[in-house]
Amino acid sequence: MANRRDLIGGLAAIAIGAGYLSMALEIRHSALDDAVGPAGLPKVLAFLMIGLGAILCVKAALAGGPARPAGPVSDEAATAEATGIRFSGIARAGGLLAIAAAYLLVVHPLGYLPSIFMLLVAASLYGGAALTWRVFAIGAGGAVFYWLLFVQLLGIPLPPGILG
Amino acid sequence: MAMFSQALDVLLTTPAVFFAIIGVAWGILGGALPGLSPSITMALLLPFTYSLDPASAIVLLAATYIGAEYGGSIPAILIRTPGTNAAAATVIDGFEMNRQGKAGLALGISLYSGVIGSLIGLVMLVALSEPLSAVALSFRPPSYFALGILGLSVIASLSGGSLVKGLIAAVLGLMVATIGTDPVTGGNRFTFGTADLLAGVEPVLIMVGLFAVSELFVQTAEQGGQIRVESRARIEFPGIALARRLVPAQIIGSIIGTFEGVMPGAGGTVASFMSYNEARRWSRHKEEFGNGSPEGVAAPETANNTVAATAIIPLLSFGIPGSNSTAVLLGGFLIHGITVGPMIFVKSASTVYGLYGGMLVASIALLFIGMAMMGPCIWLVNRPRAYLNAFILALIFSGVFSIHQSLFDLVLVLIAGVVGFAMRMLKFPFLPTVLGLVLGYLIESNYRRSLVLSGGDHSIFLEDPIAVGFLAVAAVFVIGSLLQPALAAWRSRRRGEIRDVRG
Numbered sequence: 001m002a003n004r005r006d007l008i009g010g011l012a013a014i015a016i017g018a019g020y021l022s023m024a025l026e027i028r029h030s031a032l033d034d035a036v037g038p039a040g041l042p043k044v045l046a047f048l049m050i051g052l053g054a055i056l057c058v059k060a061a062l063a064g065g066p067a068r069p070a071g072p073v074s075d076e077a078a079t080a081e082a083t084g085i086r087f088s089g090i091a092r093a094g095g096l097l098a099i100a101a102a103y104l105l106v107v108h109p110l111g112y113l114p115s116i117f118m119l120l121v122a123a124s125l126y127g128g129a130a131l132t133w134r135v136f137a138i139g140a141g142g143a144v145f146y147w148l149l150f151v152q153l154l155g156i157p158l159p160p161g162i163l164g
Numbered sequence: 165m166a167m168f169s170q171a172l173d174v175l176l177t178t179p180a181v182f183f184a185i186i187g188v189a190w191g192i193l194g195g196a197l198p199g200l201s202p203s204i205t206m207a208l209l210l211p212f213t214y215s216l217d218p219a220s221a222i223v224l225l226a227a228t229y230i231g232a233e234y235g236g237s238i239p240a241i242l243i244r245t246p247g248t249n250a251a252a253a254t255v256i257d258g259f260e261m262n263r264q265g266k267a268g269l270a271l272g273i274s275l276y277s278g279v280i281g282s283l284i285g286l287v288m289l290v291a292l293s294e295p296l297s298a299v300a301l302s303f304r305p306p307s308y309f310a311l312g313i314l315g316l317s318v319i320a321s322l323s324g325g326s327l328v329k330g331l332i333a334a335v336l337g338l339m340v341a342t343i344g345t346d347p348v349t350g351g352n353r354f355t356f357g358t359a360d361l362l363a364g365v366e367p368v369l370i371m372v373g374l375f376a377v378s379e380l381f382v383q384t385a386e387q388g389g390q391i392r393v394e395s396r397a398r399i400e401f402p403g404i405a406l407a408r409r410l411v412p413a414q415i416i417g418s419i420i421g422t423f424e425g426v427m428p429g430a431g432g433t434v435a436s437f438m439s440y441n442e443a444r445r446w447s448r449h450k451e452e453f454g455n456g457s458p459e460g461v462a463a464p465e466t467a468n469n470t471v472a473a474t475a476i477i478p479l480l481s482f483g484i485p486g487s488n489s490t491a492v493l494l495g496g497f498l499i500h501g502i503t504v505g506p507m508i509f510v511k512s513a514s515t516v517y518g519l520y521g522g523m524l525v526a527s528i529a530l531l532f533i534g535m536a537m538m539g540p541c542i543w544l545v546n547r548p549r550a551y552l553n554a555f556i557l558a559l560i561f562s563g564v565f566s567i568h569q570s571l572f573d574l575v576l577v578l579i580a581g582v583v584g585f586a587m588r589m590l591k592f593p594f595l596p597t598v599l600g601l602v603l604g605y606l607i608e609s610n611y612r613r614s615l616v617l618s619g620g621d622h623s624i625f626l627e628d629p630i631a632v633g634f635l636a637v638a639a640v641f642v643i644g645s646l647l648q649p650a651l652a653a654w655r656s657r658r659r660g661e662i663r664d665v666r667g
Contacts, residue, residue, distance in 0.1 A: 006326075009590040013332045020339055023354055030351055034612055035620040038346035038353055041608050045339050052332045059328065089385025093585055096384045096557075097578065103561060104574055116562065120554045127384065127550030142555055146562050154215060156566040 006060030013053030021046035099123055111161020112151070117143035167290075167517050174219045174518030175525065183216065183224040184526040188533045191231020195247045196239055196541040197552070200379070202232035202248055202472075203488035207375045208556070210368045210495055211563030218500040218515045223522025225496045226476065229489050230526050233432060233468045234278040234534055238541050241270045241461075250432030250468035253440040257453065257460030264456050268400035273458050274465045275534040276401060277414055281466035282527035284418040285425065285473025289480075290520055292426070296481035297506045299630075305613040306625045310634035311505070312607035315484040317638035319596040327646070330596045333587065337600025338607075340365050347609035348616070360572040367601050368495045369564065369573055373580020374587075374594050375488065376560055380553050381585040399535050406458060413443040413459035414466040421470025426478060427486070432471040436464035473523060479504055480516060483606070484599075491598040498602070 024042035099122045107115040121139035129135045150156045175181055187209075194205025206228045213221035236248030241258035254274060261270035303311070319330045343354045344364030355361040402410065417439040424435035443463035444453040453460050476493065478484045483505025485491035497504045502512045509516060544552075564577050587594065618624035625631050 005590050006329075009329065009332070009592060012586070012590070016336070016339075027353055028351065030349055034348050035615050036348075036612050038349055038351050040612075042339070042342050042353065045335055045342070049332065049335045049339070052328055052335065056326075056328045056332065089382075089387075090589070092387065093381040093385040096381060097582065100557065100561070100578055104571055104578075107565075108571070112562075116558050119561070120558055123554035123557050124550045127553050128387065129548060129550040129554075138551060139554075142558065146558055150562050150566060154212075154566065156215075157569060158562070158565065 003060040003063050006056055006063070010053045010056030010058075010060055013056060014050050015053075017046050017049030017051075017053060020049065095126055096123065099126060107161070108159050109161055112158035113143055113147050114161065115159075116146055167520070170514050170517040171521030171524075174514055175521045178217050178220050178518065180220045180223045180518055180522045181525050183220045184227040184522040185529050185533065187224040187227025188231035188526050188529050189537055191228035191233075192235035192238075192534060192537045193231075193541060193544055194228070195232035195235020195251075196545055197247060200247070201375070201488070202229050202236075202250075203492050204375045204379055205232050206489060206492040207372050207495075208559060208563070210372060210492065210499070211560075211567050213496050213499055214567050218497075218502060218512070219518030219522070221500060222493070222496050222515060222519050223526070225493050226472075226519060226523050227526035227529075229472045229493070230278075230282050230469065230523065230530060231533070233472045234275060234465070234530060235537075235541065236468075237274040237278070237461075237465055238271065238538070239545060241267055241274065242542070243545075248432070248468075250436050250471070251464075252433060253436040253464035254461055256440070257455075257457045260454070260456035261458070261461065266456065268398050269402065269458070270461050271538070272399045272401040273410065273461045275399060275531065277410070277417065277462040277465040278469040278534070279527060279531045280414050281418055281421055281469030282473060282523070282530060284466075285421060285470035286520065286523050286527060288422045288425075288470075289473045289476055289523070292474075293477050293480040293516075294509050296477065297509050299506075303506055303630060304628060305610040305617065306628040307630040307634065309607055309610035309614055310625065310628075310631035310638070311482060311484075312603045312610065314634045314638040314641075315482070315599060315603045316607070317641045319599060326591075329592050333592045333594070334596035334600040336583075337597035337602075338604040339600075340370065340597075341601050341604025342608070347605060348612045358572075360570065364605075365576060365601075366567075366573075367498055367598070368567070369576045370580045370601055371492055371495050371598060372560060372564060373577040374584035374597065375492070376556070377577060377581025378584030378588055380557055380560075381581060382588055383549065383553055385585075399538055402458065409449075410459060410462040412446060413439075413463040416442045416446065417463040417466030418470045421467035422474050424467070425471040425474025425476075432468035432475075432487075435467040435471050439463040439467035473527075476519075480508060482506065483508075485602065488595055488598070491595065491602065494602055 020042065024039050024046050027039040027042065029037065029039075099119065102122075103115055103119045106118070110118075117139050120142045121135055124135050124139065125131060147158075151158055190209065191202065191205055194200045194208070195202060206225050209224060209228060213224060216224065232248060233250060236246055236251030237254045237258060238247060240246040240251040240254040241262050244255055244259040246252045246255055258270045258274065261267065316334060319327075319334050341364070343361055345351070345362060346353055352362065417435075420439045420442065421432075421435045424432075424438070440453075440460060440463050443459050444450055444457075447453065447457070447459050449457060449459065472489075475487050475490050478486050479490045479494060483494075483503070485494045494504055500515075502508065502515060560577065561574060564573050565571070567573055584594065587597070614624050615622070625635070
């Protein structure tokens with residue numbers, strides 16, 4: 001049985017390489033171009049990515065079984081290999097992404113304070129906090145804390161929205 | 165002497181001392197939270213450094229690194245869960261001491277060994293960085309190109325499990341580095357007609373996304389159980405007799421920490437475990453190791469705090485970040501337009517000397533802040549994960565928005581977070597991507613400038629002795645890393661054969 005993770009990784013690398021190559025081929029030449037040109041390195045990188053992706057696919061197909069722990073042997077980067085993320089977790093992570101994306105949509109029209117309150121409440125509830133008055137109180141306290149820190153203390157012009 | 169006066173000047177004329185203390189406190193809190201590595205703890209601060217003066221910003225990040233290395237030992241000792249990977253070796257005897265009712269003493273040994281490690285590491289940093297960079301004053305474009313290649317060759321040792329995956333991750337970083345204005349002709353590449361991409365993608369956004377946002381996604385995906393600290397330990401420092409007994413272990417930790425810090429890709433985890441093993445080998449109380457040995461706490465904690473300083477040596481001297489934490493530190497330099505590497509001691513000497521001064525303050529302050537932060541750390545570790553993650557997400561969004569007041573930056577951070585999550589799920593390493601991103605411009609611009617100078621003749625790279633030296637070291641590095649697994653397997657087979665013959 002092929003190593004599924006590496007196979008997916010290899011295929012993703014090929015897709016990224018191919019997409020990048022198609023864009024690299026569209027880089028326009030100019031009279032100022034040097035011997036290598038602005039498209040020189042991108043083309044090399046694209047072919048490298050496709051080639052490496054193909055090698056990873058072949059290795060995954062030949063090796064079979066679960067992958068050896070890949071990645072760095074350095075200290076903090078080792079967290080990447082220490083986590084046992086299962087594919088079923090993708091949907092849960094996607095939910096958090098959706099909450100984050102929703103924040104981006106509402107922060108300008110609603111303003112920073114209400115948006116960050118909603119973000120705190122939604123992310124807490126999504127993370128498993130119980131639906132009680134506490135989650136709203138903590139969200140409100142957190143929103144005011146961040147507003148005081150960023151807007152009042154650091155003087156950063158965060159979107160005022162409907163309150164502005 | 166000029167170094168001391170400039171360091172003192174920075175400490176007296178900027179708020180660097182204040183930020184050294186804040187950084188240590190923040191680092192201890194981040195390190196104590198299992199899942200937040202020193203690099204993530206530092207990355208969360210990156211957006212805030214925009215509004216600071218360069219010296220204060222760099223001191224804040226470096227002090228965070230120092231604090232996080234100690235903070236990791238708190239849950240390691242109290243709940244058998246290392247807050248950072250570098251604290252994993254501390255679990256062995258630290259938790260055993262806790263079970264014997266000596267948690268306070270274990271924490272005290274960890275804290276004061278960390279302070280000793282930080283101070284020794286700082287001495288090595290000051291002594292080695294500038295002389296190493298002196299050679300680089302005569303660098304030309306071919307030398308810089310070769311330096312970039314040497315930096316990328318680190319990937320070979322960072323991709324022990326799969327070199328192909330390490331290379332793919334590096335190429336991805338190099339691809340992102342090509343976005344924006346072409347370094348030679350000034351034309352646009354991969355900007356999709358967006359003005360936001362004309363200046364390229366700022367490494368800080370990618371780092372925050374890869375390290376911090378992907379961690380939130382991972383924690384959401386895993387939804388692990390809540391860890392609780394029931395202990396109410398108070399820090400207790402060792403007496404004179406025990407302190408004397410710990411000296412050999414601390415010397416071992418600082419020597420190994422120095423070497424591992426300078427070696428790109430090695431880092432605090434390797435240093436901690438090596439120090440633990442060597443401390444056991446040279447100890448008069450070998451039998452205590454694994455059963456609550458104070459030396460078993462002192463050696464790894466000295467080592468990982470030494471690494472927090474010595475890992476900065478290759479960054480300052482050559483501009484090469486050898487670990488995630490130093491990559492984030494590099495991000496801090498880039499934010500302030502400071503080019504790290506050989507010329508930094510000429511162009512931004514006061515910032516570097518301010519960094520030294522700030523790290524000295526942070527190392528000493530660690531002793532007091534470490535004691536004061538004990539209660540807040542336990543309180544924070546006991547908070548429900550759902551709230552913690554929500555507050556971290558809000559902090560990231562608020563901090564990143566404050567950089568340019570741009571929603572586009574937040575989109576880039578989210579994209580980097582998704583890519584980071586996918587990379588972790590598929591077990592790709594991060595650091596090669598960061599290396600590719602920060603070294604991509606250096607490599608491409610100097611390669612092409614070299615060819616412009618030589619009229620397209622590649623022999624220019626062989627005529628520059630510095631470039632030849634760097635390329636040769638890079639080749640040795642790559643070949644050595646490739647041969648290492650085969651050599652280890654051969655040694656293991658040989659040991660097996662010897663055992664068979666004896667048996």
